[in-house]
Amino acid sequence: VPENFTDKVIIEFNVKDEVLNAPVPSGKRREYTCVFWNPDANEGTGGWSRSGVARLNFTETENGTQVTCETFHLTSFVVLVSLVDVTLGEPLAFDVLTYIGCGISILFLINSIIFFLCLKKELITKVHNYVHLNLCIALTLGLIVFLAGVDTATSVPIACKVVTALMHYCFLSVF
Numbered sequence: 001v002p003e004n005f006t007d008k009v010i011i012e013f014n015v016k017d018e019v020l021n022a023p024v025p026s027g028k029r030r031e032y033t034c035v036f037w038n039p040d041a042n043e044g045t046g047g048w049s050r051s052g053v054a055r056l057n058f059t060e061t062e063n064g065t066q067v068t069c070e071t072f073h074l075t076s077f078v079v080l081v082s083l084v085d086v087t088l089g090e091p092l093a094f095d096v097l098t099y100i101g102c103g104i105s106i107l108f109l110i111n112s113i114i115f116f117l118c119l120k121k122e123l124i125t126k127v128h129n130y131v132h133l134n135l136c137i138a139l140t141l142g143l144i145v146f147l148a149g150v151d152t153a154t155s156v157p158i159a160c161k162v163v164t165a166l167m168h169y170c171f172l173s174v175f
Contacts, residue, residue, distance in 0.1 A: 034069035037076040142170030
C-alpha cells in the first residue's frame with residue numbers, strides 16, 4: 001500500500017456521458033466506486049483496491065457525472081462504474097411498517113364495525129350507517145387478504161391471481 005499522508009486529498013473525476021453511452025436497464029442503477037491500483041494485491045500481480053480511498057459524493061451534470069473521492073495517499077486512481085440492483089431501503093423496515101400500519105387500520109375498522117352493529121335500530125332506519133358498516137367490512141377484508149396473501153402470492157402464481165382478485169373485489173366494493 002502506498003505511503004500515507006496525514007491530511008486527506010480530495011480528487012474529482014468527470015465521467016463523460018460519451019463514456020457511459022450504454023443505457024441503464026430497468027431495475028438497475030450506476031454505482032461509482034473510487035479505487036487505486038495496488039501492485040501488491042492478488043499475490044503481487046496487482047489489482048484495484050478501495051483501501052484508504054472513499055467516495056464522498058457524485059453529482060449528475062449536463063455533460064456526465066462528477067465523482068468526488070478522498071484519500072490519504074497518492075497513486076493511480078480511477079472511478080469504476082458498475083450496474084447494481086436498485087433497492088428501496090431496508091426491506092425489513094418496510095415490512096414491519098406495513099404490518100404495523102395495516103394492523104392498526106384493521107383494529108380501528110373492527111372497532112367501527114362493532115360500533116355500527118351496536119346501533120341496531122339506527123342501522124336499519126338510516127341508510128348512511130348501513131353504507132358505513134359495509135365500507136368498514138370491505139376495507140377490513142381487503143386488508144386481511146393483503147396481509148395474509150402478500151408474501152405467499154409472490155412465490156405461487158395461482159395464489160397471486162387469487163389474492164389480486166380478492167383484493168380488487170374488496171377495494172372496488174368500497175366505491
